[in-house]
Amino acid sequence: MVPPGGYAWWYVDALSDDGEHGLTLIGFIGSVFSPYYAWARRRAPGGAADAQQHCAMNVALYGAAGKRWAMTERGRGQLERDRASLQIGPSAMTWRDDTLTIRLDEVCAPFLSRIRGQVRVHPSALTDAVHVLDAAGHHRWGPIAPRARVEVELSHPALRWSGTGYLDHNAGERPLEQDFNRWDWCRATLADGRTTVLYDVARSDGSPHALALQFSPTGEALPSFTLPPPAPLPATRLWRIARGTHSDTPATVRVVKTLEDTPFYARSLLDTHLLGQAAVAVHESLSLARFRSGWVQAMLPFRMPRTRR
Secondary structure, three states, X not given: OOOOOOEEEEEEXXXXXXXXXXXXXXXXXXXXXXXXXXXXHHHOHHHOOOHHHOEEEEEEEEEOOOOEEEOOEEOHHHEEEEOOEEEEOOXXXXXXXXXXXXXEEEEOOOOXXXXXXXXXXXXXXXXXXXXXXXXXXXXXXXXXXXXXXXXXXXXXXXXXEEXXXXXXXXXXXXXXXXXXXXXXXXXXXXXXXXXXXXXXXXXXXXXXXXXXXXXXXXXXXXXXXXXXXXXXXXXOOOOOOOEEEEOOOHHHOEEXXXXXXXXXEEEEEEEEEEXXXXXXXXXXXXXXXXXXXXXXXXXHHHOOOEOOO
């Protein structure tokens, strides 16, 4: 049970072996980016709104044929959860043996195309490490499967590919915007097969916090490493979201492609160098200061519709 005012999410990303396709999937309980949940917390005594009333399966597809994006919010009547599965409306994440199978049946917004099919995540190894992101211990993150093989089989759109992927989990008892101003996160697979994850957090109390983690080619945790020097990145073109990362060679880091450019969030692919090796990184920048603003909250329902139940 996710506590009132809190959240939990499970995140998957993947890139195809040929570099032509990508996806992200996030199963939310207490959807942290939901305007409906934000409004409910403001009305509830002490902000204790029911997290289970604000769930969503967020799906984003990227490729040469264009982008599809879906995030329909649903109430607790469309939520089913046990130790091995999470079902939100017609879509579900289910562990069976050593594979996470994700069944998708979502409608895109604002254009009513569909994402339907199946994604299978085969972790190289599973980790149980949990990292606290804030000083008070309200927010936690765990890289469940830093390295995985992912198979995508969709009927809508007609799409089949496989590639490398990643799975993690975040959970907390308070809204993100209450304790953070922003963060930059990235994960990269190195030429020798290791995976690195950088998590650089700007807390609301002004204190910095950063993680620099590495994992073996088979997914086991290796000793953390010294955070490389900061590498500034250009802001996104449309919404001017600030981006930043860390790299062995800051001057050579390059944004290969901006996958998402929203009023408070950016997702990008980077060419970078970490632990002495060139790598392509999946990178995200999140501005909670932007998310808190009234004009952003007013825009979100157009991309995040909510069902009545």
